[in-house]
Amino acid sequence: MLLKRLSEAFGPSGQEQDVRAVLQEELNDYISEWKRDALGNLIAVKPASSGPRVMLAAHMDECGLMVTHVDGAGLLHFRKVGGLDDRVLVSKSVVVGKKRVAGVIGAKAIHLQKPQERTQVIPHNSLYIDIGAKSKEEALKMVNIGDYVVFDTKFGEFGTGMVKGKAFDDRAGCAVLAEVLKEDYSMPVYGAFTVQEEIGLRGAGVAAYAVDPDLAIVLEGTTCNDVSGADEHGYCTHLGGGPAITVMDASAISNKKMVAELVRLAEEHNIPYQFKRSITGGSDAGRINVSRDGVPVVVVSVPCRYIHSPVSVLQLSDFEHTIALVKLFLRSIEGGFRV
């Protein structure tokens, strides 16, 4: 399954090459023209002579860590890459660097703590990765300063009709985009797999500049907090409710006609859909929207619980419905679209 391979690929912001390789291999038979740029964006081109030039974007990078120091005891100290909550780091297994060295992030034993310590967050700069090395020299034979680190999480089935894995933000979007690109359309379509979203939407801006699209759809795995104990108005999205259409977030306001067309198509074809009900967070749409002289954008997302943590969850029906809705949208604008 493509989503499994994407989820398990090693690709923190700035080191997306594994994800790129998975996507190129998957789409090899469908894409005749690939564009690459200086930042590492991978753009699948489906050329056509008429109709609007459409850019679809999903980011390949995930949140992770970077080794910044190896101490005398052979322990690796790190900084965060992207928005990780310090609290998700404790008591986890990780994979370090190009050699994929196994490591663990431990914590002081409960026996050695004062009760009040247990109420405090352990800041990431006092945690470290243990790779079993007994000295700095031994550690440096296994890893290098600057090595990237990701969580060691296996993709798998979860509950009823769900799957779990790391980095669904945004490998879910990458998988949707890959499926959409397997079909042919009568207008030019650019599938941009972007880099560095998690550290400031940096890949999407340069990709949009190069593609110069008439309109763009950003595909995301987005926040979903539909869990017990949360207020329903704070769910943001809910699993099983279908693709989430963003009206507005902190980075961009979606084009109203594109939103309306997605809603019309979903209702006409009985595809469940929902609006994203939070205006926090941003996406690649923020950069694409303001590229050159402006690009109309809309964000369509697969709701994912527990993003930016070692293990996220999505419902497969939402994933399938997102693919279906995006394809329908592309078909509907083949003859042109007035934004």
Place this chain on the structure above:
Amino acid sequence: METKEFLKQMVEETGVSGFECRVAGLISRVFGEVCDDVQRDVLGNVIAVRRGEGDGKRPSIMLAGHMDEIGLMVTKIDERGFLKFTQVGGIDPRTLVSQEVVVHGREDVLGIIGLKPPHLMSPADRNKAIPMHDLQIDVGMPVEKVKELIRVGDVVTVKRSFMELGKDVVACKAMDDRVAVAVIYECLQELKKLRHVADVYAVATVQEEVGLRGATVSTYGINPDIGIALDVCHAAMPGVPEQDTAPMGKGPSLAFGANIHPKIYERLVEVAKEYNIPFTPDPTPAGTGTDLWAMQISRAGIPTGLISIPSRYMHTSVETVSMADVKMSGRLLAYFIASIDAAFVEGLLCY
């Protein structure tokens, strides 16, 4: 079986305190291969015997490593099928966040203890550790299905695969104290090559994490001449005073103090020196926090000794130990057993 493979199988198996049945089955099978007899007692302790040489009355030595692990227990299934839980044994709730877990219901059910994403988290909330009563397990199923598979009282373990870190270190949940059972196994293998007159009772005890209960009854049942407990101790790591720890990979830690018979400590030290096995002496004024605390006051009193394996990150899901320490601890234990005769046992009563 290689000791490392046995350890891997044990730590990946489940056995929360009071629910040790699955790991006990594994240990019974493997101990059976190197012992003359294996029994289970009323509380579930696995007691294997390897008899010594000779037809007369032989000294008896009990080895105890606890096979139970810390875990969670389901206390409520809410109206949406999310599970609330409490702890079995001492757990820092900060180690549970964003963890995959296995709920041991009618079948094993995968669960996730999730955290609200940072996008929706207020800055004030971000600075607070989340107490256990605010955590919950998501099993991704409709509540009717959850109730078919899971009941209040079911136990839960963190899902973690055995990891090899570098050449010597291994990591997983439940190293505390299955690594001790691995040391006992290593010792039993070593004893096949040695001559020993003592009968060896290899015991994988239950319910240590909730109050040393397995050791209490198994020591009474066996009534050994000598009781040796094996447990983990804190390995050196940043943020922990050096005097509370032992270095990893440099042999076992040997405790001495009130909980340990001085002549047994002396013999362990002599044997270690004779066979060039490195160790770290561990002065322990009162309780050792191990099965040994219960063993020592069984019946009319038992002469005791303690061998500890240094481990980092105790009671997290990534406890680490050194396989070199396992090997050295097993050898020390075997040579110690081979050195014991009736005269030594008699001497234990002479202070």
